[in-house]
């Protein structure tokens with residue numbers, strides 16, 4: 001069974017993430033979305049909330065699993081039996097860092113990284129930008145699933 005891991009923070013999941021995950025799910029037998037647990041950074045949503053939104057957003061794909069992990073990505077890949085990491089590239093500016101990570105990961109463990117160009121519709125998108133837009137009253141309905149947008153409004157506009 002050919003598995004791939006799509007790692008990230010997903011705080012929250014955006015349509016850009018879902019575009020890549022959906023395309024990867026058509027290329028691999030199973031895709032594991034890995035939600036990174038970062039103890040040094042408090043996100044807007046808890047890891048459990050991010051997992052819940054990702055599971056709801058990817059339920060229709062049929063071969064996507066969502067799990068959390070901490071520590072080295074390659075250790076998570078090994079534990080999941082995945083030989084490939086899928087990364088979405090939004091712009092050339094993403095490439096330097098992602099290349100460095102990919103070279104380190106293959107050196108550490110032989111885990112390959114495949115880069116997928118982001119759909120141009122979402123090449124400017126990030127979870128941080130979406131959060132800022134919603135916080136200041138903007139409409140993010142083109143950029144996140146409706147249920148994610150509703151949770152963003154509830155979480156950001158209460159305070």
Ligand SMILES: Cc1cn(CCC(=O)O)c2ccccc12
Pocket residue numbers: 006007008009010011016017018020021087088089090118127
């Ligand atoms: C474009 C893109 C960025 N990331 C990191 C997201 C993050 O760290 O929150 C992704 C994860 C999965 C699929 C596509 C992407």
